[in-house]
């Protein structure tokens with residue numbers, strides 16, 4: 001099939017390359033000239049395991065193309081996937097849909113034969129209705145069908161998640177589009193993915209509901225961790241004991257910092273705001289948002305306690321700054337709140353991240369990047385394990401930290417408190 005992915009970010013690039021690997025002709029379009037220029041040279045602008053190899057393979061066999069020409073790419077394709085960003089509005093909590101609606105206006109200029117137009121971007125319920133309205137102002141409804149096909153991949157596991165999804169959700173009542181899309185996704189369905197055909201509005205809501213539920217699970221266990229810290233109970237025991245119940249499940253039930261990333265923070269706000277528009281109060285989700293927004297302040301308070309209230313001139317090392325491991329994505333990472341607060345209190349921050357130095361911290365006084373774990377931890381008074389990279393799981397702290405009174409605050413509960421005690425390391429973890 002001939003596909004066009006509009007927006008070549010995490011979702012557009014990963015799903016585009018995976019579709020091409022399944023034998024489709026795919027054009028990945030982006031208006032970012034620099035990004036497309038890099039991709040044409042085989043340089044991958046994001047960090048995602050195994051992505052580079054797959055891009056190169058499919059670019060070489062010409063099933064995968066990159067372009068900045070939206071009109072031409074749409075004309076050449078039968079199925080158009082909209083994969084542009086839907087960030088939080090600058091003034092408010094709702095989703096900013098300007099990128100989506102701009103693309104809809106572009107698409108309507110280039111429809112001369114039947115096209116399926118798919119929103120893969122995460123969009124509030126009824127956005128598909130709006131897109132249909134925009135396009136039908138210039139194009140007969142017989143020439144297009146607007147379908148919702150939300151994407152559930154996770155950064156860091158994106159190729160695997162796209163190729164082996166739990167489910168493929170297709171929101172359309174149009175039989176012809178459903179048949180074509182069932183065929184497109186048949187290689188994934190034959191490997192075990194469930195194919196779920198719903199109304200367009202239901203598909204839109206399934207995506208937000210799923211993300212809001214996962215964010216709720218994380219926030220639930222984070223709050224229980226706060227309680228555990230006061231009653232000498234280990235939160236890891238609670239996670240295991242609860243998670244073994246198949247009705248609950250152990251995933252997304254590990255306490256840690258505030259949830260971050262490009263999806264959960266914005267999607268929880270967007271679903272709550274769009275429900276308000278329909279005069280429905282999603283109070284559980286609103287309290288999750290509130291609790292998560294307070295989480296970094298609570299952790300900062302704990303850092304002050306660990307340092308006995310003396311933060312000024314303390315060397316604090318962050319191991320990992322991205323919101324989770326195996327990605328270079330800094331969007332809404334909790335350290336974007338924590339590092340500036342610590343700097344304001346006079347701390348000196350040094351960090352190491354396996355995906356390299358971050359532009360956002362360049363030129364900030366008293367924040368520096370180290371090129372290795374050992375050089376990052378060397379002069380630390382406090383080491384904060386912020387992101388759960390495998391690289392951080394077996395560090396010989398005693399050998400490499402020069403200040404023998406150093407402390408560790410492990411936000412991911414990677415290490416065993418007992419073993420740290422044996423080594424006489426002052427070790428603090430979440431929820432214990």
Ligand SMILES: NC(=O)c1ccc[n+]([C@@H]2O[C@H](COP(=O)([O-])OP(=O)(O)OC[C@H]3O[C@@H](n4cnc5c(N)ncnc54)[C@H](O)[C@@H]3O)[C@@H](O)[C@H]2O)c1
Pocket residue numbers: 006007008009010011012029030031032035070083084085086099102103120121122123151152153154155262263
């Ligand atoms: N990142 C994830 O893990 C993930 C997972 C599932 C769903 N989603 C959803 O998918 C959507 C995209 O997310 P992302 O993380 O890939 O975003 P992104 O910011 O990484 O990529 C979006 C791309 O769209 C391009 N773009 C914007 N307007 C354009 C236009 N008019 N023409 C051509 N290109 C244009 C931008 O230049 C950018 O490269 C969002 O709605 C997001 O919520 C993201």
